Amino acid sequence: MSILVNASTRVVVQGITGNEGRFHTQQMLEYGTSIVAGVTPGKGGQEVEGVPVFDTVAAAVAETEANAAIQFVPPAFAADAILEAGEAGVDLIVCLTEGIPTVEMLTVRRYIDLAGVKLVGPNTPGLISPGSCKLGVMAGYIHKPGSIGILSRSGTLTYEVVHQLTSLGIGQSTCIGIGGDPIIGLTFSHLLPMFEADPDTQGIILIGEIGGSAEEEAAAIIAEGVSKPIVAFIAGQTAPPGRRMGHAGAIITGGSGTAAAKMAALRDAGVAVAESPDVIGRVMAEQLRA
Amino acid sequence: MRIHEYQAKGLFAEFGIPVPPSRAVASADEAVASAETLGLPVVVKAQIHAGGRGKAGGVALASNADEVREIAERLIGRPLVTHQTGPEGRIVRTLLVEKASEIQSELYLSLVVDRASRQIVVMASRAGGVDIEETAKTDPDAIVKEWVDPVIGLRGFQAFRIGTRLGLPTKTARSVAKIVLALYRLFCAKDCSLAEINPLAITPDGDALAIDAKITIDDNGLFRHPEIGELRDLNEEDPLEVEATSVNLNYIKLNGTVGCLVNGAGLAMATMDLIKHAGASPANFLDVGGGATAEMIEKGVRILVDDPDVRAVFINIFGGILRCDVLAEGVVAAAKNLQIDVPVIVRLEGTNVEAGREILSSSGLAFRTAGDLSEAAAMVAEAVASTAGGTA
Numbered sequence: 028m029s030i031l032v033n034a035s036t037r038v039v040v041q042g043i044t045g046n047e048g049r050f051h052t053q054q055m056l057e058y059g060t061s062i063v064a065g066v067t068p069g070k071g072g073q074e075v076e077g078v079p080v081f082d083t084v085a086a087a088v089a090e091t092e093a094n095a096a097i098q099f100v101p102p103a104f105a106a107d108a109i110l111e112a113g114e115a116g117v118d119l120i121v122c123l124t125e126g127i128p129t130v131e132m133l134t135v136r137r138y139i140d141l142a143g144v145k146l147v148g149p150n151t152p153g154l155i156s157p158g159s160c161k162l163g164v165m166a167g168y169i170h171k172p173g174s175i176g177i178l179s180r181s182g183t184l185t186y187e188v189v190h191q192l193t194s195l196g197i198g199q200s201t202c203i204g205i206g207g208d209p210i211i212g213l214t215f216s217h218l219l220p221m222f223e224a225d226p227d228t229q230g231i232i233l234i235g236e237i238g239g240s241a242e243e244e245a246a247a248i249i250a251e252g253v254s255k256p257i258v259a260f261i262a263g264q265t266a267p268p269g270r271r272m273g274h275a276g277a278i279i280t281g282g283s284g285t286a287a288a289k290m291a292a293l294r295d296a297g298v299a300v301a302e303s304p305d306v307i308g309r310v311m312a313e314q315l316r317a
Numbered sequence: 318m319r320i321h322e323y324q325a326k327g328l329f330a331e332f333g334i335p336v337p338p339s340r341a342v343a344s345a346d347e348a349v350a351s352a353e354t355l356g357l358p359v360v361v362k363a364q365i366h367a368g369g370r371g372k373a374g375g376v377a378l379a380s381n382a383d384e385v386r387e388i389a390e391r392l393i394g395r396p397l398v399t400h401q402t403g404p405e406g407r408i409v410r411t412l413l414v415e416k417a418s419e420i421q422s423e424l425y426l427s428l429v430v431d432r433a434s435r436q437i438v439v440m441a442s443r444a445g446g447v448d449i450e451e452t453a454k455t456d457p458d459a460i461v462k463e464w465v466d467p468v469i470g471l472r473g474f475q476a477f478r479i480g481t482r483l484g485l486p487t488k489t490a491r492s493v494a495k496i497v498l499a500l501y502r503l504f505c506a507k508d509c510s511l512a513e514i515n516p517l518a519i520t521p522d523g524d525a526l527a528i529d530a531k532i533t534i535d536d537n538g539l540f541r542h543p544e545i546g547e548l549r550d551l552n553e554e555d556p557l558e559v560e561a562t563s564v565n566l567n568y569i570k571l572n573g574t575v576g577c578l579v580n581g582a583g584l585a586m587a588t589m590d591l592i593k594h595a596g597a598s599p600a601n602f603l604d605v606g607g608g609a610t611a612e613m614i615e616k617g618v619r620i621l622v623d624d625p626d627v628r629a630v631f632i633n634i635f636g637g638i639l640r641c642d643v644l645a646e647g648v649v650a651a652a653k654n655l656q657i658d659v660p661v662i663v664r665l666e667g668t669n670v671e672a673g674r675e676i677l678s679s680s681g682l683a684f685r686t687a688g689d690l691s692e693a694a695a696m697v698a699e700a701v702a703s704t705a706g707g708t709a
Binding site: 102103126127128129130133134136137138152164165166169179180181182183184185186187190207208209210234236237238239240244260262263264265266267270271272273274275276277281282286302303304305306 | 437537607
């Protein structure tokens with residue numbers, strides 16, 4: 028099985044008529060994702076890849092009972108798109124957009140918490156439960172259904188880890204890109220207990236990076252009661268302080284948010300921390316044998 | 318994005334935050350003329366994007382025109398080295414000439430996004446003029462904090478409470494509150510990630526006055542503030558970084574010897590870590606992004622090769638939206654157009670990987686291709702070890 032998304036997830040694609048929205052709708056359909064509706068304001072009544080397009084998310088949900096939304100929306104409109112989907116009553120929102128102003132996300136995250144909606148992202152490749160539902164832009168073919176849950180702040184580094192696992196014959200239950208921005212929806216701390224409770228997840232890989240305190244908070248949650256084997260890697264061990272390393276969230280400020288502090292906190296919580304990115308899959312394999 | 322003190326003070330004035338009268342100038346003659354217009358004494362302040370200017374001699378009080386000229390001539394056109402600039406310092410191109418203020422005491426005031434609570438936090442202390450991180454370490458109770466609910470915004474009672482919690486007299490607490498509220502409006506309106514006044518001076522009359530101004534803008538917010546984008550000072554940035562930005566590449570110069578080109582920020586950082594674990598040191602961070610074209614890849618390789626510190630190049634791509642064949646075409650084009658006399662190690666995986674590897678191997682160029690990350694790390698270590706002067 029999996030967490031958050033599975034074969035019964037009914038998806039509405041916001042921004043479905045744009046180039047990216049159209050292309051990835053086709054890719055997700057091909058993977059087997061159940062896409063029931065699309066939304067582009069002013070394009071209601073059209074069809075994309077056989078999917079009906081609506082003017083508003085509310086209309087799409089009313090008509091199709093969509094319960095998850097994914098967004099291909101530029102930064103200037105992305106915060107609005109999240110709020111619209113939340114108001115329309117979907118359970119899960121996946122926002123891929125990179126470049127949403129942080130001040131805007133403070134308000135959005137507050138709304139998400141008050142409304143009780145789950146938000147993945149922003150600035151993420153999305154999430155995938157291999158074999159049943161792909162809600163994002165990752166290449167489906169590198170994944171293999173199985174029992175390892177992956178949580179990551181990064182995109183391509185996650186693909187690398189998935190590839191290492193699949194090459195070792197180890198499949199994945201659900202792989203989630205939580206997003207590379209300073210303010211995101213679901214964090215490691217929300218998702219670790221979900222994997223702990225998922226009977227089909229046997230081990231968890233956590234891929235963090237410099238900046239913020241999400242990994243330290245995760246370590247506290249793990250120490251409190253995540254019993255499944257966990258392997259972690261923290262990117263940015265060589266990053267200089269004060270420089271934003273690509274992701275808006277990846278910056279060491281005032282001596283806090285360093286890789287060393289995060290690795291130490293996770294080790295103290297009993298996590299197997301991989302020092303180098305090439306051995307993450309192998310360390311997981313060792314954990315499963317132990 | 319960082320802006321200069323004089324630019325930040327321009328924004329302060331716009332939002333009603335009191336600042337001393339001042340002029341930004343680019344020559345000693347202008348400095349003297351401005352000082353005479355403003356009225357002496359004045360403070361002459363070097364404008365560079367780095368802290369620690371005062372201790373480094375970049376800020377000086379002048380009581381007559383000769384002193385203004387002397388200070389201006391000493392600073393302008395020369396590098397100023399502070400603890401934040403590195404040993405080469407930053408060339409001073411602009412001076413702020415500011416009317417000297419009578420100061421009774423100095424406070425610290427800042428607004429920043431607190432990621433842990435997902436709120437903007439206002440921080441203030443009576444230890445003005447001092448590094449806040451130092452205060453946080455030595456005397457954390459001296460820092461007063463107010464968190465701002467993003468839905469409700471910063472309220473007047475909170476702003477006033479900052480002054481009372483600091484033990485300021487009512488008049489001063491009111492004056493500080495006005496500035497806190499204005500700084501909050503500025504923070505939200507211009508998408509700041511940091512707004513700091515250190516010191517916030519208290520005059521003998523008990524009023525607050527912004528003597529310094531530091532603002533960092535959230536890069537993600539720049540698209541909705543073109544007027545802020547115009548404040549960018551390219552002189553303050555590394556020329557290779559400026560060139561990279563102009564072609565939408567995300568490049569940061571570091572001080573190692575292995576140039577690396579990667580797609581995705583997380584994988585780029587992980588690649589730097591891999592290089593370090595292989596016993597070498599990365600010369601840069603370079604994320605070509607998800608949708609890089611062959612042309613962007615070619616430019617990226619060119620930037621790496623143009624860096625005189627680079628003794629080996631490591632290209633690490635996990636193809637997704639960026640296909641391996643597109644990457645390979647860009648690398649081959651760059652190699653054919655450039656004189657590359659350092660080893661180039663390529664590790665490709667993902668979408669169209671077979672086509673990509675075929676393009677590289679049939680190019681007749683001497684790439685070293687690695688099957689996986691461990692093999693690539695070993696190749697990088699070997700390349701650096703075998704290159705003359707290639708110490709990590």
